[in-house]
Amino acid sequence: MSSKYERELRQVLAGLEKGVNSIIKSCTEIQKARMKLIQKRPFLVVRAAGSGIEGSGDLLALRGDICFPIEVKSSKDPKLYLSGRTVEQYNSLVYEGNRSCLMPLYAYRLKGVRGDSWRILRVKTDTLHGKLRKLAPLIPSLPLTRNGKPYLNWESGMELNEFIALICSQSDSSKNIEHIQARSKVGITLPVKNEQENYRTRDILAELQKRRI
Numbered sequence: 001m002s003s004k005y006e007r008e009l010r011q012v013l014a015g016l017e018k019g020v021n022s023i024i025k026s027c028t029e030i031q032k033a034r035m036k037l038i039q040k041r042p043f044l045v046v047r048a049a050g051s052g053i054e055g056s057g058d059l060l061a062l063r064g065d066i067c068f069p070i071e072v073k074s075s076k077d078p079k080l081y082l083s084g085r086t087v088e089q090y091n092s093l094v095y096e097g098n099r100s101c102l103m104p105l106y107a108y109r110l111k112g113v114r115g116d117s118w119r120i121l122r123v124k125t126d127t128l129h130g131k132l133r134k135l136a137p138l139i140p141s142l143p144l145t146r147n148g149k150p151y152l153n154w155e156s157g158m159e160l161n162e163f164i165a166l167i168c169s170q171s172d173s174s175k176n177i178e179h180i181q182a183r184s185k186v187g188i189t190l191p192v193k194n195e196q197e198n199y200r201t202r203d204i205l206a207e208l209q210k211r212r213i
Helices: 003-013 017-023 029-039 085-100 130-138 160-167 173-184 204-211
Strands: 044-047 059-062 067-075 079-081 105-110 118-122 151-153 189-193 199-203
Touching: 003 017, 003 029, 003 044, 003 059, 003 067, 003 105, 017 029, 029 160, 067 085, 118 160, 130 160
Parallel strands: 067 105
Antiparallel strands: 044 059, 059 067, 079 151, 105 118, 189 199
């Protein structure tokens, strides 16, 4: 993984103005407003020791309420199939996620597109609790091939700006929800798989108001 994109994501999640402004130039006004929410609720983002090995991911995003190990990938193809070393990375993320009760994420950047070029996908784990457990159903997990193997599909991931709006609406949720609604005038929706693996639309803002994460 090129350190260029790793650094790009790190600066955004850290809430650095320079980093945020650099990726929102071709975004819509709604996307820009959501992205800028991270500046009020930033993470401490560090490059994981032994990046990409044994479930550490490439980045660790830490904040007082939540923490994510993040594996960063990029490609010109919307679909990225895991094989060899990348399968080992995925399996290690699952293992460490279960062992540490964390929610590992993939951040997938599609090259050559305008607007929000990042998508967030969740690695399925079984030991989540607290806020991470409430967040899990709202973030799409890696889809499966016909053979049941996970892979990255940019089109099925959550836009980075939507992910930021979600995780930055956990503190003082009512105030932040009203802010997002006022700026966007629309709800945020994303595809979520049900037990029959069919996609349905879920309104994140409505979920946040209901759950008061």
